[in-house]
Amino acid sequence: MSNPTALTRRTLLAASGGAALALLAGPLAGQHVYKEVHELKPNEFTWHPERQPTGPVAVIVSLTDQRVHVYRNGVRIAVSTCSTGKSGHETPTGVFVVLQKDRNHRSSTYNNAPMPNMNRLTWDGIALHAGNLPGYPASHGCVRLPLKFSALLFEVTHLGTPVIIADEHHFPVDVVHPGMVLASYAEHEFEDVVSTLEGRKHPADWALDDAYPVTTMLASSHDRKIVIIENDVEVASGALEWDGDPLGAHVYVLEGAHEGAKGMHWQALTYGTSQSAEMQDLKRVRTDKAFAQQIRQYIHPGMIYIMTDLPLHPDSRSQRDFVIMS
Incomplete structure (x- = not known):
């Protein structure tokens, strides 16, 4: 993993392309610091990948705090200041996945403006990317990041990385399900269950059309339904059974x-x-036994499982977009 202090001007230009040149002046490149999260000033960030070198990454954006938290295998490895959408262009809240990555992206909406180290979250223009951080929400909806931090983040995200944008920030919790997914099994069957995960790629190796695509399972109490989406296609669905209480709004990464x-x-x-x-x-x-058995053919490390009490709206997806739970 790159050492942030070793990111020279040449390295940053190579990482972000000539479009980053305008962002390199003064403090806009960002500064790696050793501070408590609440003490970070605009354009400052922390980066400690050594705390958890491997595993799936999840990103949490706190609109209230104007902070981006990066977790790997449940361990926070980085925090950065950010700038989200200003009044009239508010950044949408909910659950997103990285749909596209482009080091040298330019905006097709705002005068070809540079958006270095872009992690796209929606096809209508919401993304994580490098930009100006004045210390308050100032973007047209995107999440702006310090340039150095955006280059480091670009290296650890992949297609399908979950990005949670919310008013509050909550620390991840480790959960071990005693059974598979939405079903139980006897202990002597464990090896057979684990064998379904073998040979499937680590998330860092994924491309969108790989043999093990970006897979998301959504459980909606409103629709009493569970759906499985691979990339942009709904590939399976089944009945949801639960205890009757609200499910809440939760995201799980396998x-x-x-x-x-x-x-x-x-x-x-x-x-x-x-x-x-x-x-x-x-x-x-x-869920019922037949659908639980069907789920097994789709699961892999890095799979995302979402619970919600909201309805599932297929028309909120476009191309390879993701359902936004706002």
């Missing part, structure tokens, strides 16, 4: 099998208004 507990290991994030014990109990959501 990290893999947990040998000790004979179950699946998830990283749980909340994007609603409060974090509660309910997010740690995956047993409250179930």
Whole structure:
């Protein structure tokens, strides 16, 4: 992993292209500092990938704090200041995935403006990218980042990386489900279950059309339905069974099998208004045996599982876009 202090002017230009030139003057490139999160000033960030060198990455953007938190395998490895959408151009809240990555992107909407190290979140213009951070929301909806930080973040995200944009920030919680996904199994069956994960690529190796595509499972209490989406296509659906209480607003990232507990290991994030014990109990959501068996053919480390009490709106997806839970 690159050392942020070793990112020279030449390195940054190579990472972000000539479009970054205008951003390199003065403090706009960003500064790696050793501070508490609440003490960070505009264009400052922390970066400590050594705290967790491997595993799926998740990004949480806090609109209230104007901070971006980066987690890998549930461990926070970085925090940066940011600038989100100004009044009239508010950054949408909800669950997104990285749809496209482009080091040298330029805006097709705003006068060919440079957007170095762009991680696209929607096809209508919302993205993470380098830009000016005045210390308050000032963008047209995107999440602006310090240039140095955006270059580092670009190296650890992949197509399908979940990005949660919310008013509040909640720390991820490790959750181990005693069964597979939405089903249970006997302990002696564990090896058979784990074998379904073998040979599937680590998220860092994914391309959008790989054999193991970006896979998301959505469970909606409103629709009483579970759907599985691969890239932009709904490939399977089944009935949702649960305890009847609100599901809440939670995102889970599958990290893999947990040998000790004979179950699946998830990283749980909340994007609603409060974090509660309910997010740690995956047993409250179930489906029928036939659909649970069908799910097994789609799961892989890095798979995203979302619970919501909102309806699922297929018309909110365009091309390879993702359902936005706002």
